[in-house]
Amino acid sequence: MSPEVAITSPGDGSGFIEGDPVRFDGTAEDTENGDLATSLTWTSNLDGPIGAGGSFAINSLSLGTHTITATVTDKGFSGNDSISITIAGLPSGSIWIEAESGLLNNTMLVEQDLDASGGAYVLAARGADGSVEYTFQITESGDYVVWGRVIAQDSSSNSFYVAMDNGDEHLWSMQRSEDWLWDMVSNRSGPDPSVFYLEQGFHTLRISKRENNAQIDRILITNDLNFLP
Incomplete structure (x- = not known):
């Protein structure tokens, strides 16, 4: 008999932004040999082979709507499951920044996570105050907002201070979640x-520790x- 295959994550019809890590999880079983997920x-119908095993993440899928198929073959019998996901592009005038690419000070540390963009993120660790600074260039003057891909597990780890070009600090209270999500910078x-x-030219964004264990993976300035996102 053919193995039974199921894609358990992401859900059919899910959408992502280019460069975001997409995690795929699946199961595969048959009555004789049991677990075949590995x-x-x-x-992908657009990109060809993209991964192997029961779980992996990828952040290089091309733009467009993909049909993703997971397949396993055992003793000449094959089973598969498919889902559709969409990778959308960024609006013009937008800037991506990997959180771990900045200038880190004191207790702002780089940690590893398969589900983070590029496999790494910045953690506000216990101890003294810390910060991370990013220098970026704007090609068009105007109003901009800042988004962060963050994890804020509870009310004691859900905030950073954010400042632009040595301006006033904004107390950014993030939406609480145990999984990565996008949250727009606000001021409590x-x-x-x-x-x-922001005028055309170079600018500096500073994100500073306020609470232990706040986490940030990726930054969007648009x-x-x-x-x-």
Whole structure:
């Protein structure tokens, strides 16, 4: 008999932004040999082979709607399952920054995670205050917002301080979640969201520790105030 294959994550019809890590999980079983998940092969109708095994993550899928198929073959019998996902592009005037690419100080540390973009993220560790700074270039003057791909597991690990070009610090209270999600920078005692007017040229974004164990993986700076990553 053919093995039974199921893609358990992501859900059929899920959408992602280019460069975001997409984690795939699947199961494969047959009545004679049991668990065959380690033998799964994964393909995209747009990109060809993309991975193997019961779980993996990839952040290099091309733009468009993909049909993802997980297949296993055992003793001449094959089983498969397929889902559809969409990878969308960024609006023009947007900038991606990997959190771990900045200048880290003191207790802002780089940690590893398969589900993080590039496999790494920045953790606000216990101890003294810390910060991470990013220098970036804007080609068009205007209003910009900042998004972060973050984990904030509880009310004691769900905030950073954020400042642009040595301006006032914004107390960013993040949406709580045990999984990575996108959250727009806001100011608990001011605007929600925080909108920064940036002239053409170079700027510095500083994210500082406020609470232990707050985590940030990726940063998006965009002049499309209505864009939702």
